[in-house]
Amino acid sequence: MTAKTTAAGVPYDAQGDMSDADRRSAAMRGFLHEFGAVAAAHLETCVRCGMCANACHFYVATKNPDYTPINKLRPFEQAYNRHAGPFAPIFRLLGIAPKVTVTELEEWERLIYDACTLCGRCTLACPMGIDIAELIKEARHGMYKAGLVPDRLQLMDRTARAWGSPATPADDFADIIREAGEQHGIEMNVDLEKADYLVTVAPAELTDHTKALADIARILNKIGASWTYHSEGFEASNIGYINGDIELQKAMTLRLIETAKKIGAHTLILPECGHAYGAARWEAGRWYDGKLPTRIIHMTEFLQETVISGKVKLNPINCTVSFHDPCQLVRRGGVRQAPRDVLKALGTELKELENHGDLAWCCGGGGGVVSNTRADPIRFKAFQIKQREVEDAGAERFVTACGQCRITLTQGAKHFKWDRKVESLLELVADNLAD
Amino acid sequence: MATPLLNPPAPGRTLGESLQQRGVSRRALLKYAAYLGGLMAMPASTTQAFAEGLASARRQSVIWLSFQECTGCTESVTRPFSPTFESMIFDLISLDYHETLQTASGEAAEEARLKAMADNKGKYIVVVEGAIPAKDGGIYSTIAGQTNLDMLRDTVKDALAVVAVGTCASFGGIPKANPNPTGAGPASDFVTAKPVIAIPGCPPIAEAMAGTIAYMISFGKLPELDQRGRPKAFYGETIHDRCYRRPFYERGQFADSFDDEGARRGYCLYKVGCKGPVTYNSCATLKWNGGVSFPIQSGHGCLGCSEPDFWDQGGFYRPLSASLHNLGLPLAAAGVAGVALGAGAAWTARRHLASRGQDVATPEGKKP
């Protein structure tokens, strides 16, 4: 463990054996790489109104002003003012924008990683339209370069770099698929040379929720689609995207898309995972000049188009249900209607949570927070916001469309001895296919 | 020769006695005192004292110096609107020297001035009309071979007090206006050892002069002055605060240009440059020509003529709230400067970012 504490008693992790000076300048190099007109437009415009605070589950749950979203960007903004702003040379001359110190970076590690799920609720609240979530994601690039990342996330990063996935080596992937197929009696396709649909997975499916691997297979077989899993491109959750390891993010994204190209897939199906969608659908364009070689859709979008088109018929469930909107899918991803269409087609009566759709509260586990055990205390506090809303809605079942949200909410339920099951939309559809 | 007067008072006689001799009754003097006292907002109880002060005073020696002036101030205070009242001022004083009004000229006139100075040493009032040029030794205005500057300094040496009549003498007025080629300045610039009262205006209202002189003669002291040396009784309020068109200012009804609808309806003249809000004078109450009218009533904005540098305020038609300078060129230059500085800043930043914002290898030197 590399767990340390600053002089002021703030815990942080540091990886690698860089000197303080090297860490500092690596962070600065990472930050500066992000600065441009877009980041500047945001960073120049904050009027310190504080409205972002009441949008953030970590602030609302703990009332700790440190968790004010714009506060999480302070070193990032300071670096901008010192190096890239329109008055930067004058600030440097007059000593108005001092250098960011390595201690400040260490103190901010927990604000950038533990206390932010990149959920983007603050972005929606900001009257100046500052995309705080996006900027924090950019700040993580510098923090990663400096080796100032929570240990657990760094571990997953190293694993993904070595194995292609934080969950399993690529070599073992095909076996896991076949086992899931056998367990649930579903015919699985893996490593086919040609297929129309490339199906990808997130670590949750390879560990906790392996049934999901069979669920999607069941549906694809039902509609007679040509589909496959592939060992060369299976991991969609993209820990590089979450950690700020842009090289890993690129490698993992390219693996998926190049594999899809290789097998001639017209559609790449992303798993029930929020960040997978953010990374593959909305950031892959970086490396393909804005023109994706294959159609990239989320599992929920696949379910919707399959169900709406009538390719599958569903047995109505006839119960009330509440839906947790995964932030990266709905608020940041634009897929707010698809899950509702599917729930309707399942014959459920949707009892919306008080804050739903684009304004839904985050489960509190995204952005790597659920994997970062150091953040558990505040994550559990934030969970209670969700718990209250679900209870107030009073539906019989509680469904979501992201494996990490499911894990986060389930862990929260266990922590507070709340007897609520958190279900997957994919599973609901797969279990209720009409013959 | 001394200045001839029709009925010069016998030496030793008081004002009251000389007035009686000329058929001006004590009652008339009381009425005059009441009138002047009312103008100066003196309490009614002091009217008696004011009148008695005047009655028992000796005629005050006044030496009236004329420098860079148009003689408009003299013209203003000698208007025969109410002969009984206005001519009284000349009964209250002994005008021992006045280049326009006196009959003497040349050496005789200068002798009269010097004699009056000697006879009334320490007790005469010097009235200054017009500004005093100071550049190049004051050569730009001379009388009898003497610069105005020297004449002023000589004359005030043994004076009781100095009254600067008109804006030129009070603040520099027209001669001081940009570019002020003669180095003109007000009397107060050159008189430091004696009290200087300012009765500004271009010209001043006659009553302001009359009331102030009468006050000084009767009470033997200066009236209460504002920080510019003007008697508060006449210069204590702005034109704006006493203007009859004020309700239109408050309601936002203005003349947008001369002779437009608003002008013909007698609306406020702020937009056509009226300086009423920052001009202290009695024009709005006492008015001119014996209370007939004043500029605003005639449809023209106040010029601010009783204030310093009113000629250099950007123009009589430039509204008070507008910038004094023409800003087109400076702001165009500012735009250019802004673009240059911004582009320069962005260029510097780009170079800075390019050299420092490179991707570096991961902490452990491994590539995925």
Add this chain to the structure above:
Amino acid sequence: MTLLDFARGPALEASLFIFVAGVIWRCVGTLLLPWRLVRVEPRKGASSPWVAALKGVLVKLWPYDTFAKSGVVQFVNGYIFHAGFAVVFLLFAPHILFIKGVTGLSWPSLPNNVIMMIGVVTAASLVVALVFRVTSPVLRLISRVDDYISWFLTFLPVATGLMAAAHLGLRYETLLSLHILSFCALLVWFPFGKLMHAFLFAFSRAVTGVRMGQRGAAI
């Protein structure tokens, strides 16, 4: 030169120069940075970037209900200030004449007593905003010197304007000079502090509008 001459003359000229040059400097210096746009394949049926940009600017005029619950007082107070300041600055006849002198443009004005009332409300809303800032733990943490300077230099013209109109405390021409000089101070500070959000807010909102609009996501 009297204080009023100085205020109306060199002070206004210099401060307007600094204002114009500074605002343009800051905008150009920001906009000419490398754009670093992340290339994105937009969602089918997503609105064009220009429409999304406009939407981004407009949709922020009022907070979403859930945020309004906790922030509505502050938001409304903010609008009261902005609207009040705009009305007083733009609809008072002497101010319009000032603007006309600089730009050539003019328009009808409101009566003085209406302006005075709105001016008092504006001053009050500023005080309320300051109270928020010094009492909220969040705002106390994130506020900087800039916030307090900007508040003070915004409050001063409102306060001195009211004082001048009411002849409060000093001679009118002194109050008028102080009012103009306080405006000059505001102009000089404007490009360098958070008041620049007056120009930059649109850019920030538009960019977010485009980013999220491309995704068909909430703006």
